[in-house]
Amino acid sequence: MTVPAHRIAFGEHLRELRQVHGWPSQEAFAHHVGLDRxxxxxxxxxxxxxxxxxxxxxxxxxxxxxxxxxxxxxKCEQQDSRT
Amino acid sequence: MTVPAHRIAFGEHLRELRQVHGWPSQEAFAHHVGLDRxxxxxxxxxxxxxxxxxxxxxxxxxxxxxxxxxxxxxKCEQQDSRT
Structure with a gap:
């Protein structure tokens, strides 16, 4: 599967922001925002x-x-083949 | 239907950016980005x-x-009842 670079950037940044903003646990953050872990x-x-x-x-x-x-x-299109 | 304020803001800003960036026609812009008008x-x-x-x-x-x-x-939650 080819994962577009913008999805990787978004996911990594979300993880960083979650941790920096005081939610070390995905589960606790998921509950906080009403989404599934x-x-x-x-x-x-x-x-x-x-x-x-x-x-x-x-x-x-x-x-x-x-x-x-x-x-x-x-800003520009890039692709990443990380799966 | 209650439309969340963020959808209204996004839609109005998209229209403005499309026009400012040289796409007066929704149809031409849609074709340019490969989406439907x-x-x-x-x-x-x-x-x-x-x-x-x-x-x-x-x-x-x-x-x-x-x-x-x-x-x-x-940034903060608002709602708008425009339909």
Missing amino acids: TYISGLERSRRNPTLDVIVRLARGLDVHPSELLATIP | TYISGLERSRRNPTLDVIVRLARGLDVHPSELLATIP
Whole structure:
């Protein structure tokens, strides 16, 4: 499976923000934002493609602006073959 | 239907960016980014909930960073009953 670079950037940044903002546990954060732990895990491993509604929900749970969650995405197209 | 404020902000900002970046026609822009004109229209009228993949595709079509598309979303939760 080819994973687009923007999904990897999003997932890695979500994990970092979650930890920095005081949620070391995926499970506790998932409960806080009303999503399933496996879904949070899937996002952080670039497996899921969140909707705008989910991005906004994650951002509010982290107390960051929604645009912050997209901040590390490369502007230009890149691909990554990590699976 | 209650439309969340972030969808309205996203849709209005997409329309503005599309026009400012030289795409007065939804149809031409839709063709440029490989999406359907009715889908672009639905996004601009807050009816659609785009995925991260779509947000990135729209941003690249506009030559802006993906986070720019979310820039006008209110950080705090608000609701709007526009239908």
